[in-house]
Amino acid sequence: MNKILGIFAAFAVSAAVVLPAAAEPATLLGVFGNWSAFSSGAGAGLTCYALSTPRATRPAAAKRGSIYLMISDWPGRKVKDEPQVIYGYQAKEGGQAGLGVGGDRFPFFVRNSGKEGSSWLQALNDNPKLIEAMKGGVSVVAVGTSMRGTKTVDTYSLQGFNDALAKIHTVCNM
Secondary structure: OHHHHHHHHHHHHHHHHHOOOOOOOOEEEEEEOOEEEEEEOOHHHOEEEEEEOOOEEEOOOOOOOOOEEEEEEEHHHOEEEEEEEEOOOOEOOOOOOEEEEOOEEEEEEEEEEOOEEEEEEOOHHHHHHHHHHHHHOOEEEEEEEEOOOOEEEEEEEOOOHHHHHHHHHHHOOO
């Protein structure tokens, strides 16, 4: 029980960090396996997102902050299933970044904000293929490179992903 409360608290804190521009605090919509679903805001500012923390990180000794994989719906912008990787460090812009699901690889581009680096899918046309691969996959691997040149590899379980994704789509009407 304490482990579940600890995970919930980590997700709640991360929601405030991940979406600092949100006018309202995040609302937990549910925990689905290794994924949690949240909503924030209202009306045109409504955002729904599913996020997870990695089950494994390499190198294990690397000093990092919060690490997440997040899929967001932004109905006011008509954006559905936007993937984002939060690395927990300042990332090397132009450095290697991406997601791998099974044999499929999806390149991402990096942007830093404050002390955290994030990345987003380079080719928006690949978005449906990435989401379908995740829906049918067991795990997803995120690769990134820190400003110091350290390559990181984070493995996320996809257990609960489909249910968390369905929940955010329902709440955001997407």
